[in-house]
Amino acid sequence: MSDLSVDLGFLKLKNPILAASGTFGYGLEFEPFLDLNRLGGFVVKGLYYGPREGNPPPRLVETPSGLINAIGLQGIGVEAFIAKVLPKLQALDTAVIVNVCGASEEEYVRVVEALDAEEGIAACEINISCPNVNKDGACPAFSPESTRAVVREVKRASRRPVIVKLSPNVTNIVEIALAAQEAGADAIALVNTFLAMAIDVETRRPKLGNVLGGLSGPAIKPIALRMVYQVASRVKVPVIGMGGIWSGADVLEFMIAGARAVQVGTANLVDPDACLRILGEVEDFCRRKGIERLEDIIATVKT
Amino acid sequence: MxxxxxxxxxxxxxxxxxxxxxxxxxxxxxxxxxxxxxxxxxxxxxxxxxxxxxxxxxxxxxxxxxxxxxxxxxxxxxxxxxxxxxxxxxxxxGKGFNIDPCLAGKPVLAVGGGRGIAPLYFLAWELRALGASIKILYGGRTQADLPLADKLRAEGFDFACSTDDGTVGRRGLVTELMEDEIKAGGGSPPALVCACGPDPMLQAVALIARDKRLPAELSLESRMGCGFGACWGCVQRIRRDGKAEWIKICEDGPVFPAESVVWEKESP
Incomplete structure (x- = not known):
């Protein structure tokens, strides 16, 4: 039996598979379909301080091997999360990571401070990269300066490790990752979705209520992998890779490129037990290749 | 599930x-x-x-x-x-139609547009088993859109249909058929109206139900991401306690009380 655990330094995971924020609800939605305790962990849907309305429908468009979404971070807010959801998650034996959103630096800090008083949270993932809440997909992760500003404030406020989730919609992803690291990020997660669009040719209307959305799914995997490789080659903090992971082979690709852990996103929507299928495929690979410690394959790409 | x-x-x-x-x-x-x-x-x-x-x-x-x-x-x-x-x-x-045992012996109207007949067939069998008196109204553009008509008739359901082009049944919309039916029913209005079909049809059903003060439940069609409440991709404006919100169709629906549904273009 191979050792599948991975160590992020601040957090040891029983295996490298995390379910990605926005595709896994608050975790509980998946209980009918899988044993949450078998996951490396999961990242709950992004939380602002208060409840959030989200965007008008249509919110989803299917594209070849991809999905464009413009949900707009509809959600219950951190107070309702703490009161109604967190007590149920505290009973789990897996890493629960909370995705933190904010319309301003102050709001990120307020959410983190509210969570700081609670137990049962392994880390905060700071969402500075949602493409669906501002005009033209703008977000703090678009520039090193605004990345640094949010991360610095959150780090100052939080007693917990901070994972910073980056946007792929930038010219130089390494520059942004280095800015996050410099501001104190404990880990870098990438990538969020690619800013995208689809048009109905009959009506000439955008297929999404929000006009623009974020593309995820296997369609984006090669670009996400390239970005993870570039960032992991340059930063010292652990990198959590994601973007279109659909199989065990995809997980291994991200890890060989330098990711210490991965997140599975869109696949969860199609197969609520996708994380466990993928985990099984990683296990099979290790057995077949005689790999005793999965960590040994991290950043071993032969270039 | x-x-x-x-x-x-x-x-x-x-x-x-x-x-x-x-x-x-x-x-x-x-x-x-x-x-x-x-x-x-x-x-x-x-x-x-x-x-x-x-x-x-x-x-x-x-x-x-x-x-x-x-x-x-x-x-x-x-x-x-x-x-x-x-x-x-x-x-x-999801949550289905509210089949209350007290519907036994009472008239229920099921209104289906095109492929919207799909869930109403299951509903009709369950209501029949309960002892409700179910009438099915089935509408489509043309006869080819009513493939289940013969089966419904053969299985003894009280049944009427409409087509836009008049190839079979009443010429016109199924909601016009619904108005005829309520008028003909006179003193014994349906205890419940259940409908499934395209949004404009459902909106018209809701309007008729409101005017005639009939309880109605609508089964909404929507594209969905996951189907079990995780992605928040399928939402409908729903009014609850006086407040309209984007509610997940997959989890809280797809069946909603007609009066709770807020349409993009409001009815007069």
């Missing part, structure tokens, strides 16, 4: 673009209620990516049926499946 990765197809019927697949799925079948739906995988590969939501059309012993119209690549792939093959499905999902 469950994932049944291997529901074996035991029957297939087709009428032009319309298909009926029946399959063995004992665990899902045991829990299924009219108005609930299944998320069915249409491809083993990630294209098309998403499962397709289909209302449960029928239940017999341990089998379930789905009735659908080929409307795109997903349903076209599903229509190629044959008996002996298996379906990978999640279900039963």
């Amino acid at each position: 469950f994932k049944d990765p291997e529901a074996r197809i035991v029957g297939k019927e087709s009428w032009g673009d319309y298909f009926l697949l029946t399959f063995d799925s004992p665990a899902v079948s045991a829990l299924a209620r009219p108005g609930q739906f299944l998320m069915i995988k249409v491809s083993d590969e990630p294209y098309p990516l998403l499962r397709r939501p289909l209302g449960i059309h029928s239940r017999k012993d341990k089998t379930l049926g789905v009735f659908f119209k080929v409307a795109g690549i997903g349903t076209a792939l599903l229509a190629r499946k044959t008996p002996g093959e298996t379906l990978d499905l999640l279900g039963p999902l």
Whole structure:
């Protein structure tokens, strides 16, 4: 039996598979379909301080091997999360990571401070990269300066490790990752979705209520992998890779490129037990290749 | 709710673009209620990516049926499946029609537009078993859109139909048929109206129900991401306690009280 655990330094995971924020609800939605305790962990849907309305429908468009979404971070807010959801998650034996959103630096800090008083949270993932809440997909992760500003404030406020989730919609992803690291990020997660669009040719209307959305799914995997490789080659903090992971082979690709852990996103929507299928495929690979410690394959790409 | 990765197809019927697949799925079948739906995988590969939501059309012993119209690549792939093959499905999902035992002996009107007849067939059988007096109104553009008409008649359901072009039944909309029916019913109005079909039809049903003060439940159609409340991709404006919010169709619906649905273009 191979050792599948991975160590992020601040957090040891029983295996490298995390379910990605926005595709896994608050975790509980998946209980009918899988044993949450078998996951490396999961990242709950992004939380602002208060409840959030989200965007008008249509919110989803299917594209070849991809999905464009413009949900707009509809959600219950951190107070309702703490009161109604967190007590149920505290009973789990897996890493629960909370995705933190904010319309301003102050709001990120307020959410983190509210969570700081609670137990049962392994880390905060700071969402500075949602493409669906501002005009033209703008977000703090678009520039090193605004990345640094949010991360610095959150780090100052939080007693917990901070994972910073980056946007792929930038010219130089390494520059942004280095800015996050410099501001104190404990880990870098990438990538969020690619800013995208689809048009109905009959009506000439955008297929999404929000006009623009974020593309995820296997369609984006090669670009996400390239970005993870570039960032992991340059930063010292652990990198959590994601973007279109659909199989065990995809997980291994991200890890060989330098990711210490991965997140599975869109696949969860199609197969609520996708994380466990993928985990099984990683296990099979290790057995077949005689790999005793999965960590040994991290950043071993032969270039 | 469950994932049944291997529901074996035991029957297939087709009428032009319309298909009926029946399959063995004992665990899902045991829990299924009219108005609930299944998320069915249409491809083993990630294209098309998403499962397709289909209302449960029928239940017999341990089998379930789905009735659908080929409307795109997903349903076209599903229509190629044959008996002996298996379906990978999640279900039963969502909240169905509110079948109150006190409907026994009372008149209930089921109004279906096109493929919207799908969940009403299951509903009609359950209501019949309960002892309600069910009448089905079935409308479509043309006769080819009413493939289940003969079956409904043969099974002894009180039934009327309409077509836009008058090829069969009353010429006009199914909601006009609904108005005729309520008028003809006179002193004994339906105790419940249940409807499924395209949004404009449902909006018209809601309007008639409001005017006549009839309780009505609408089963909304929507594209969905996951089907079980995780992605927040399928939402409808729903008014509750005086406040309108985006509510998940897959989890809180797909059946909603007609008066709670807030339409994009409000009724007069």
